[in-house]
Amino acid sequence: MADDDPGSLLVAKAAVDRSGHDCLTARDGDEAWAMYLEHEPDVVVTDWMMPGRDGPALCRAIRARAADLYTYIVLLTSQGSRDDVLAGLQAGADDYVTKPLDPFVLHTRLLVAQRVTTLHADLARYRDMLTQQARTDPLTGLSNRLKLTEDLTQVHARSQRYEEEYCLAMCDVDNFKSYNDIYGHQAGDQALQAVGTALAAAARSSDGVYRYGGEEFLLVLPKQSQQGAKQMLERALHAVHALNIIHSGDPTGHLTISAGISAFTPAHHPDADAVIGEADAALYTAKAGGRNRVALAP
Template identity: 75%
Template sequence: MKVLVADDDPGSLLVARAAVERSGHDCLTAADGDQAWALYLEHQPDVVVTDWMMPGLDGLALCRAIRAREQELYTYVVLLTSQGSRDDVLAGLEAGADDYVTKPLDPFVLHARLLVARRITTLHADLAHYRKVLSLQARTDPLTGLHNRLKLSKDLEQLHLRSQRYAEQYSVAMCDVDNFKSYNDIYGHQAGDLALRAVAAALRGSVRKSDVVYRYGGEEFLLVLPQQSAAGAKALMERALEAVRDLAIVHAGDTSGQLRLSAGISSFSPEHPVDAYALLGEADAALYAAKAAGRNRVELAR
């Protein structure tokens, strides 16, 4: 672990540093609270061992600053104090300290506190990792690996606000696999899942780095295309439909004999300043128009 020790008493600082290093940890030292805070911001130590009374930030103020600054990784704080009354101990814990050690410092006691600190910081690191994993899973479609509608809501809102602010255009394309119900009926749901994965990969390979593909639900996909005009979006989606045709997935339930895709596009612009959800509705209506016109095509919203 990386341990920061803050104490304005040179003798206590020397003893604490020796105890930390004998315990096998890296040690940073600060002679006052302000220096300790600067070192904390620079090095993000796992543990802070701080004196209560010292120039600059005192121990309580340093504890509060650390707790206010923390986001993901947890810093274990040990307060060094010669004031061992119950009120002082409670004040330190309420300020954010995890434990306290009375002075003069006993190296064995500090070693024991560091063993506890390792367990706690490891646990917090594991929890932070699992929170990230769960957050990613909550925003990812498990079948295709694409983003899902939960992620779409946040992304589309941010893009819309930015496009409004800077008077930029963007487009959305709603896509649907043609006659997919009959594909599942003929070939089974396992084959249907494989087909959806293949279509998702084809769509992902057809877009720019700035574009994002989402699984909207069932056999529907949504493409969000920043800074893309309606004409540019249509050209892109024509290439995407060609990529799906190039998969050559046999589909006896489609008149073409292969799996196909239809798409509807709507675009936001300063001349068409509808909100994001109205834009989705327009793209959906354009998709239905593409289906009604014979499928396997791209239609622009009117």
């Protein structure tokens, strides 16, 4: 509640308290803005004329601020001030109440405000869920190519700016086509899920693990040397082998993976796509060398 009239403020606070809501009060527009920034309330009820920021200025400031949740604004106006009502709504207010304040009318406005803010909170939650789903591979639960693009862009830019190194590891399930042919696609899906879980478990919390496509996975390893990445990927290869997924079509008799590692360093700084290409080329080197191994890009 923002109002420079102590009597009106007292009446309004009592009405809000009786409605079962927590109420903060401000005696001018500047104090109201500071309290809004600190507490981010669901509803702001503000007088039109106040010292500092007036009601419309407070409305515009709230609407100009990007916030996750919606703030419902009720403007207090004088009786019959139609121009004030229109100006307040154009400034961003959702509703208005005329003075002198009727506690019952304010109570009804707060009921509407609660419905609107609840709806906006639900919409924000659904947007977050859709955003997460759009960046998640539905089979493995790992991040997908869209999330990879976003994350790698940030890692690459930061590494360029601060002259830090990072590595990429392209991983591929060995002889996966024959695995699907022998055991079926449902078993193939389960195998990909198990491999993805093993890779995620082997990675650091700062690393990113992504389903790149088909039976391929990509790991983004910030602030990691190529030798450090190689040791980490060798542990990942052992973890996948330890799953003991039988594969009669593989010379080892078990499902295995191969990996190729590329590095971005202050002395070698191609663009992000080129770093991916180098990791992919190193993966082919690992495949050509007999699979179930890690190869480093030159």
